[in-house]
Amino acid sequence: MKITVFNGSPQAENSNTNVMVEAFLEGARKGGAKTENIFLTHKKIHPCVACYCCWLKTPGKCAIQDDMAELLQKCYASDLVIFATPLYVDNVTGIMKHFMDRTIPAAEPFFEKDVGGECRHKITSKVPKIMVISNGGFPEQSHFQVLKLLFRRIARNMGTELIAEIYRGGGAILTTKSSLLWLPLRRYRALLVKAGEGVVKDGKISDGLQRELEKPIIPESRYIKGAEIYFRKALKKITR
Numbered sequence: 001m002k003i004t005v006f007n008g009s010p011q012a013e014n015s016n017t018n019v020m021v022e023a024f025l026e027g028a029r030k031g032g033a034k035t036e037n038i039f040l041t042h043k044k045i046h047p048c049v050a051c052y053c054c055w056l057k058t059p060g061k062c063a064i065q066d067d068m069a070e071l072l073q074k075c076y077a078s079d080l081v082i083f084a085t086p087l088y089v090d091n092v093t094g095i096m097k098h099f100m101d102r103t104i105p106a107a108e109p110f111f112e113k114d115v116g117g118e119c120r121h122k123i124t125s126k127v128p129k130i131m132v133i134s135n136g137g138f139p140e141q142s143h144f145q146v147l148k149l150l151f152r153r154i155a156r157n158m159g160t161e162l163i164a165e166i167y168r169g170g171g172a173i174l175t176t177k178s179s180l181l182w183l184p185l186r187r188y189r190a191l192l193v194k195a196g197e198g199v200v201k202d203g204k205i206s207d208g209l210q211r212e213l214e215k216p217i218i219p220e221s222r223y224i225k226g227a228e229i230y231f232r233k234a235l236k237k238i239t240r
């Protein structure tokens with residue numbers, strides 16, 4: 001099984017999203033998968049300009065010369081693609097959205113009805129199964145409502161399956177080095193490793209593990225207090 005992660009955090013290797021991704025991929029490799037973790041911010045990805053060359057003039061090939069052609073090939077060659085993104089204004093990051101827009105060469109202009117009776121563009125390329133990994137700064141899991149719907153829609157439009165979702169509210173502490181958080185972060189990381197192994201072996205995350213993954217890493221009140229202290233200290237440093 002080949003798993004490719006497209007990581008949309010501008011913080012790339014140092015991101016909270018990447019902490020989640022790396023632990024998940026560790027588990028996936030234990031399960032026997034081959035993995036690749038790609039940081040979109042290190043790639044040249046221009047916005048789609050809606051010229052429709054990829055549908056009309058050079059079917060399947062975008063007119064823009066950048067890294068997207070290579071990334072699309074990696075996408076098609078994967079069994080599972082993971083969209084990894086921090087939550088930005090309740091949505092994916094800008095670079096992730098550019099990446100997503102630029103996947104339209106995988107389709108044709110012609111409409112077809114899907115099994116639910118809704119129109120979509122006919123897909124001409126081999127589309128892998130998909131998964132989401134995301135973290136946000138607010139503590140509640142409810143902030144991922146938009147992403148939950150978005151990735152269901154994307155799977156439907158692309159005629160593929162959304163096999164797993166890992167959303168982490170209160171995720172801004174994942175890169176924290178504080179010894180006070182060492183144990184809860186280690187516990188959460190272990191759950192992610194298990195999830196990676198489970199997805200490769202069983203094609204999904206078990207209900208029990210999903211429930212564990214959704215639990216707060218630390219109590220909400222402690223997280224909110226920590227955020228307040230962090231931002232007050234940061235402000236003081238700047239205004240000093």
Ligand SMILES: Cc1cc2nc3c(=O)[nH]c(=O)nc-3n(C[C@H](O)[C@H](O)[C@H](O)COP(=O)(O)O)c2cc1C
Pocket residue numbers: 009010011014015016017018085086087088089090091135136137138139143171172173
């Ligand atoms: C432009 C911007 C918008 C953000 N919007 C949200 C948001 O809507 N909801 C949320 O919970 N966190 C939001 N955050 C906080 C990030 O999701 C949070 O800091 C996260 O841990 C960053 O992940 P990363 O380290 O993987 O980039 C936002 C941060 C930025 C910079």
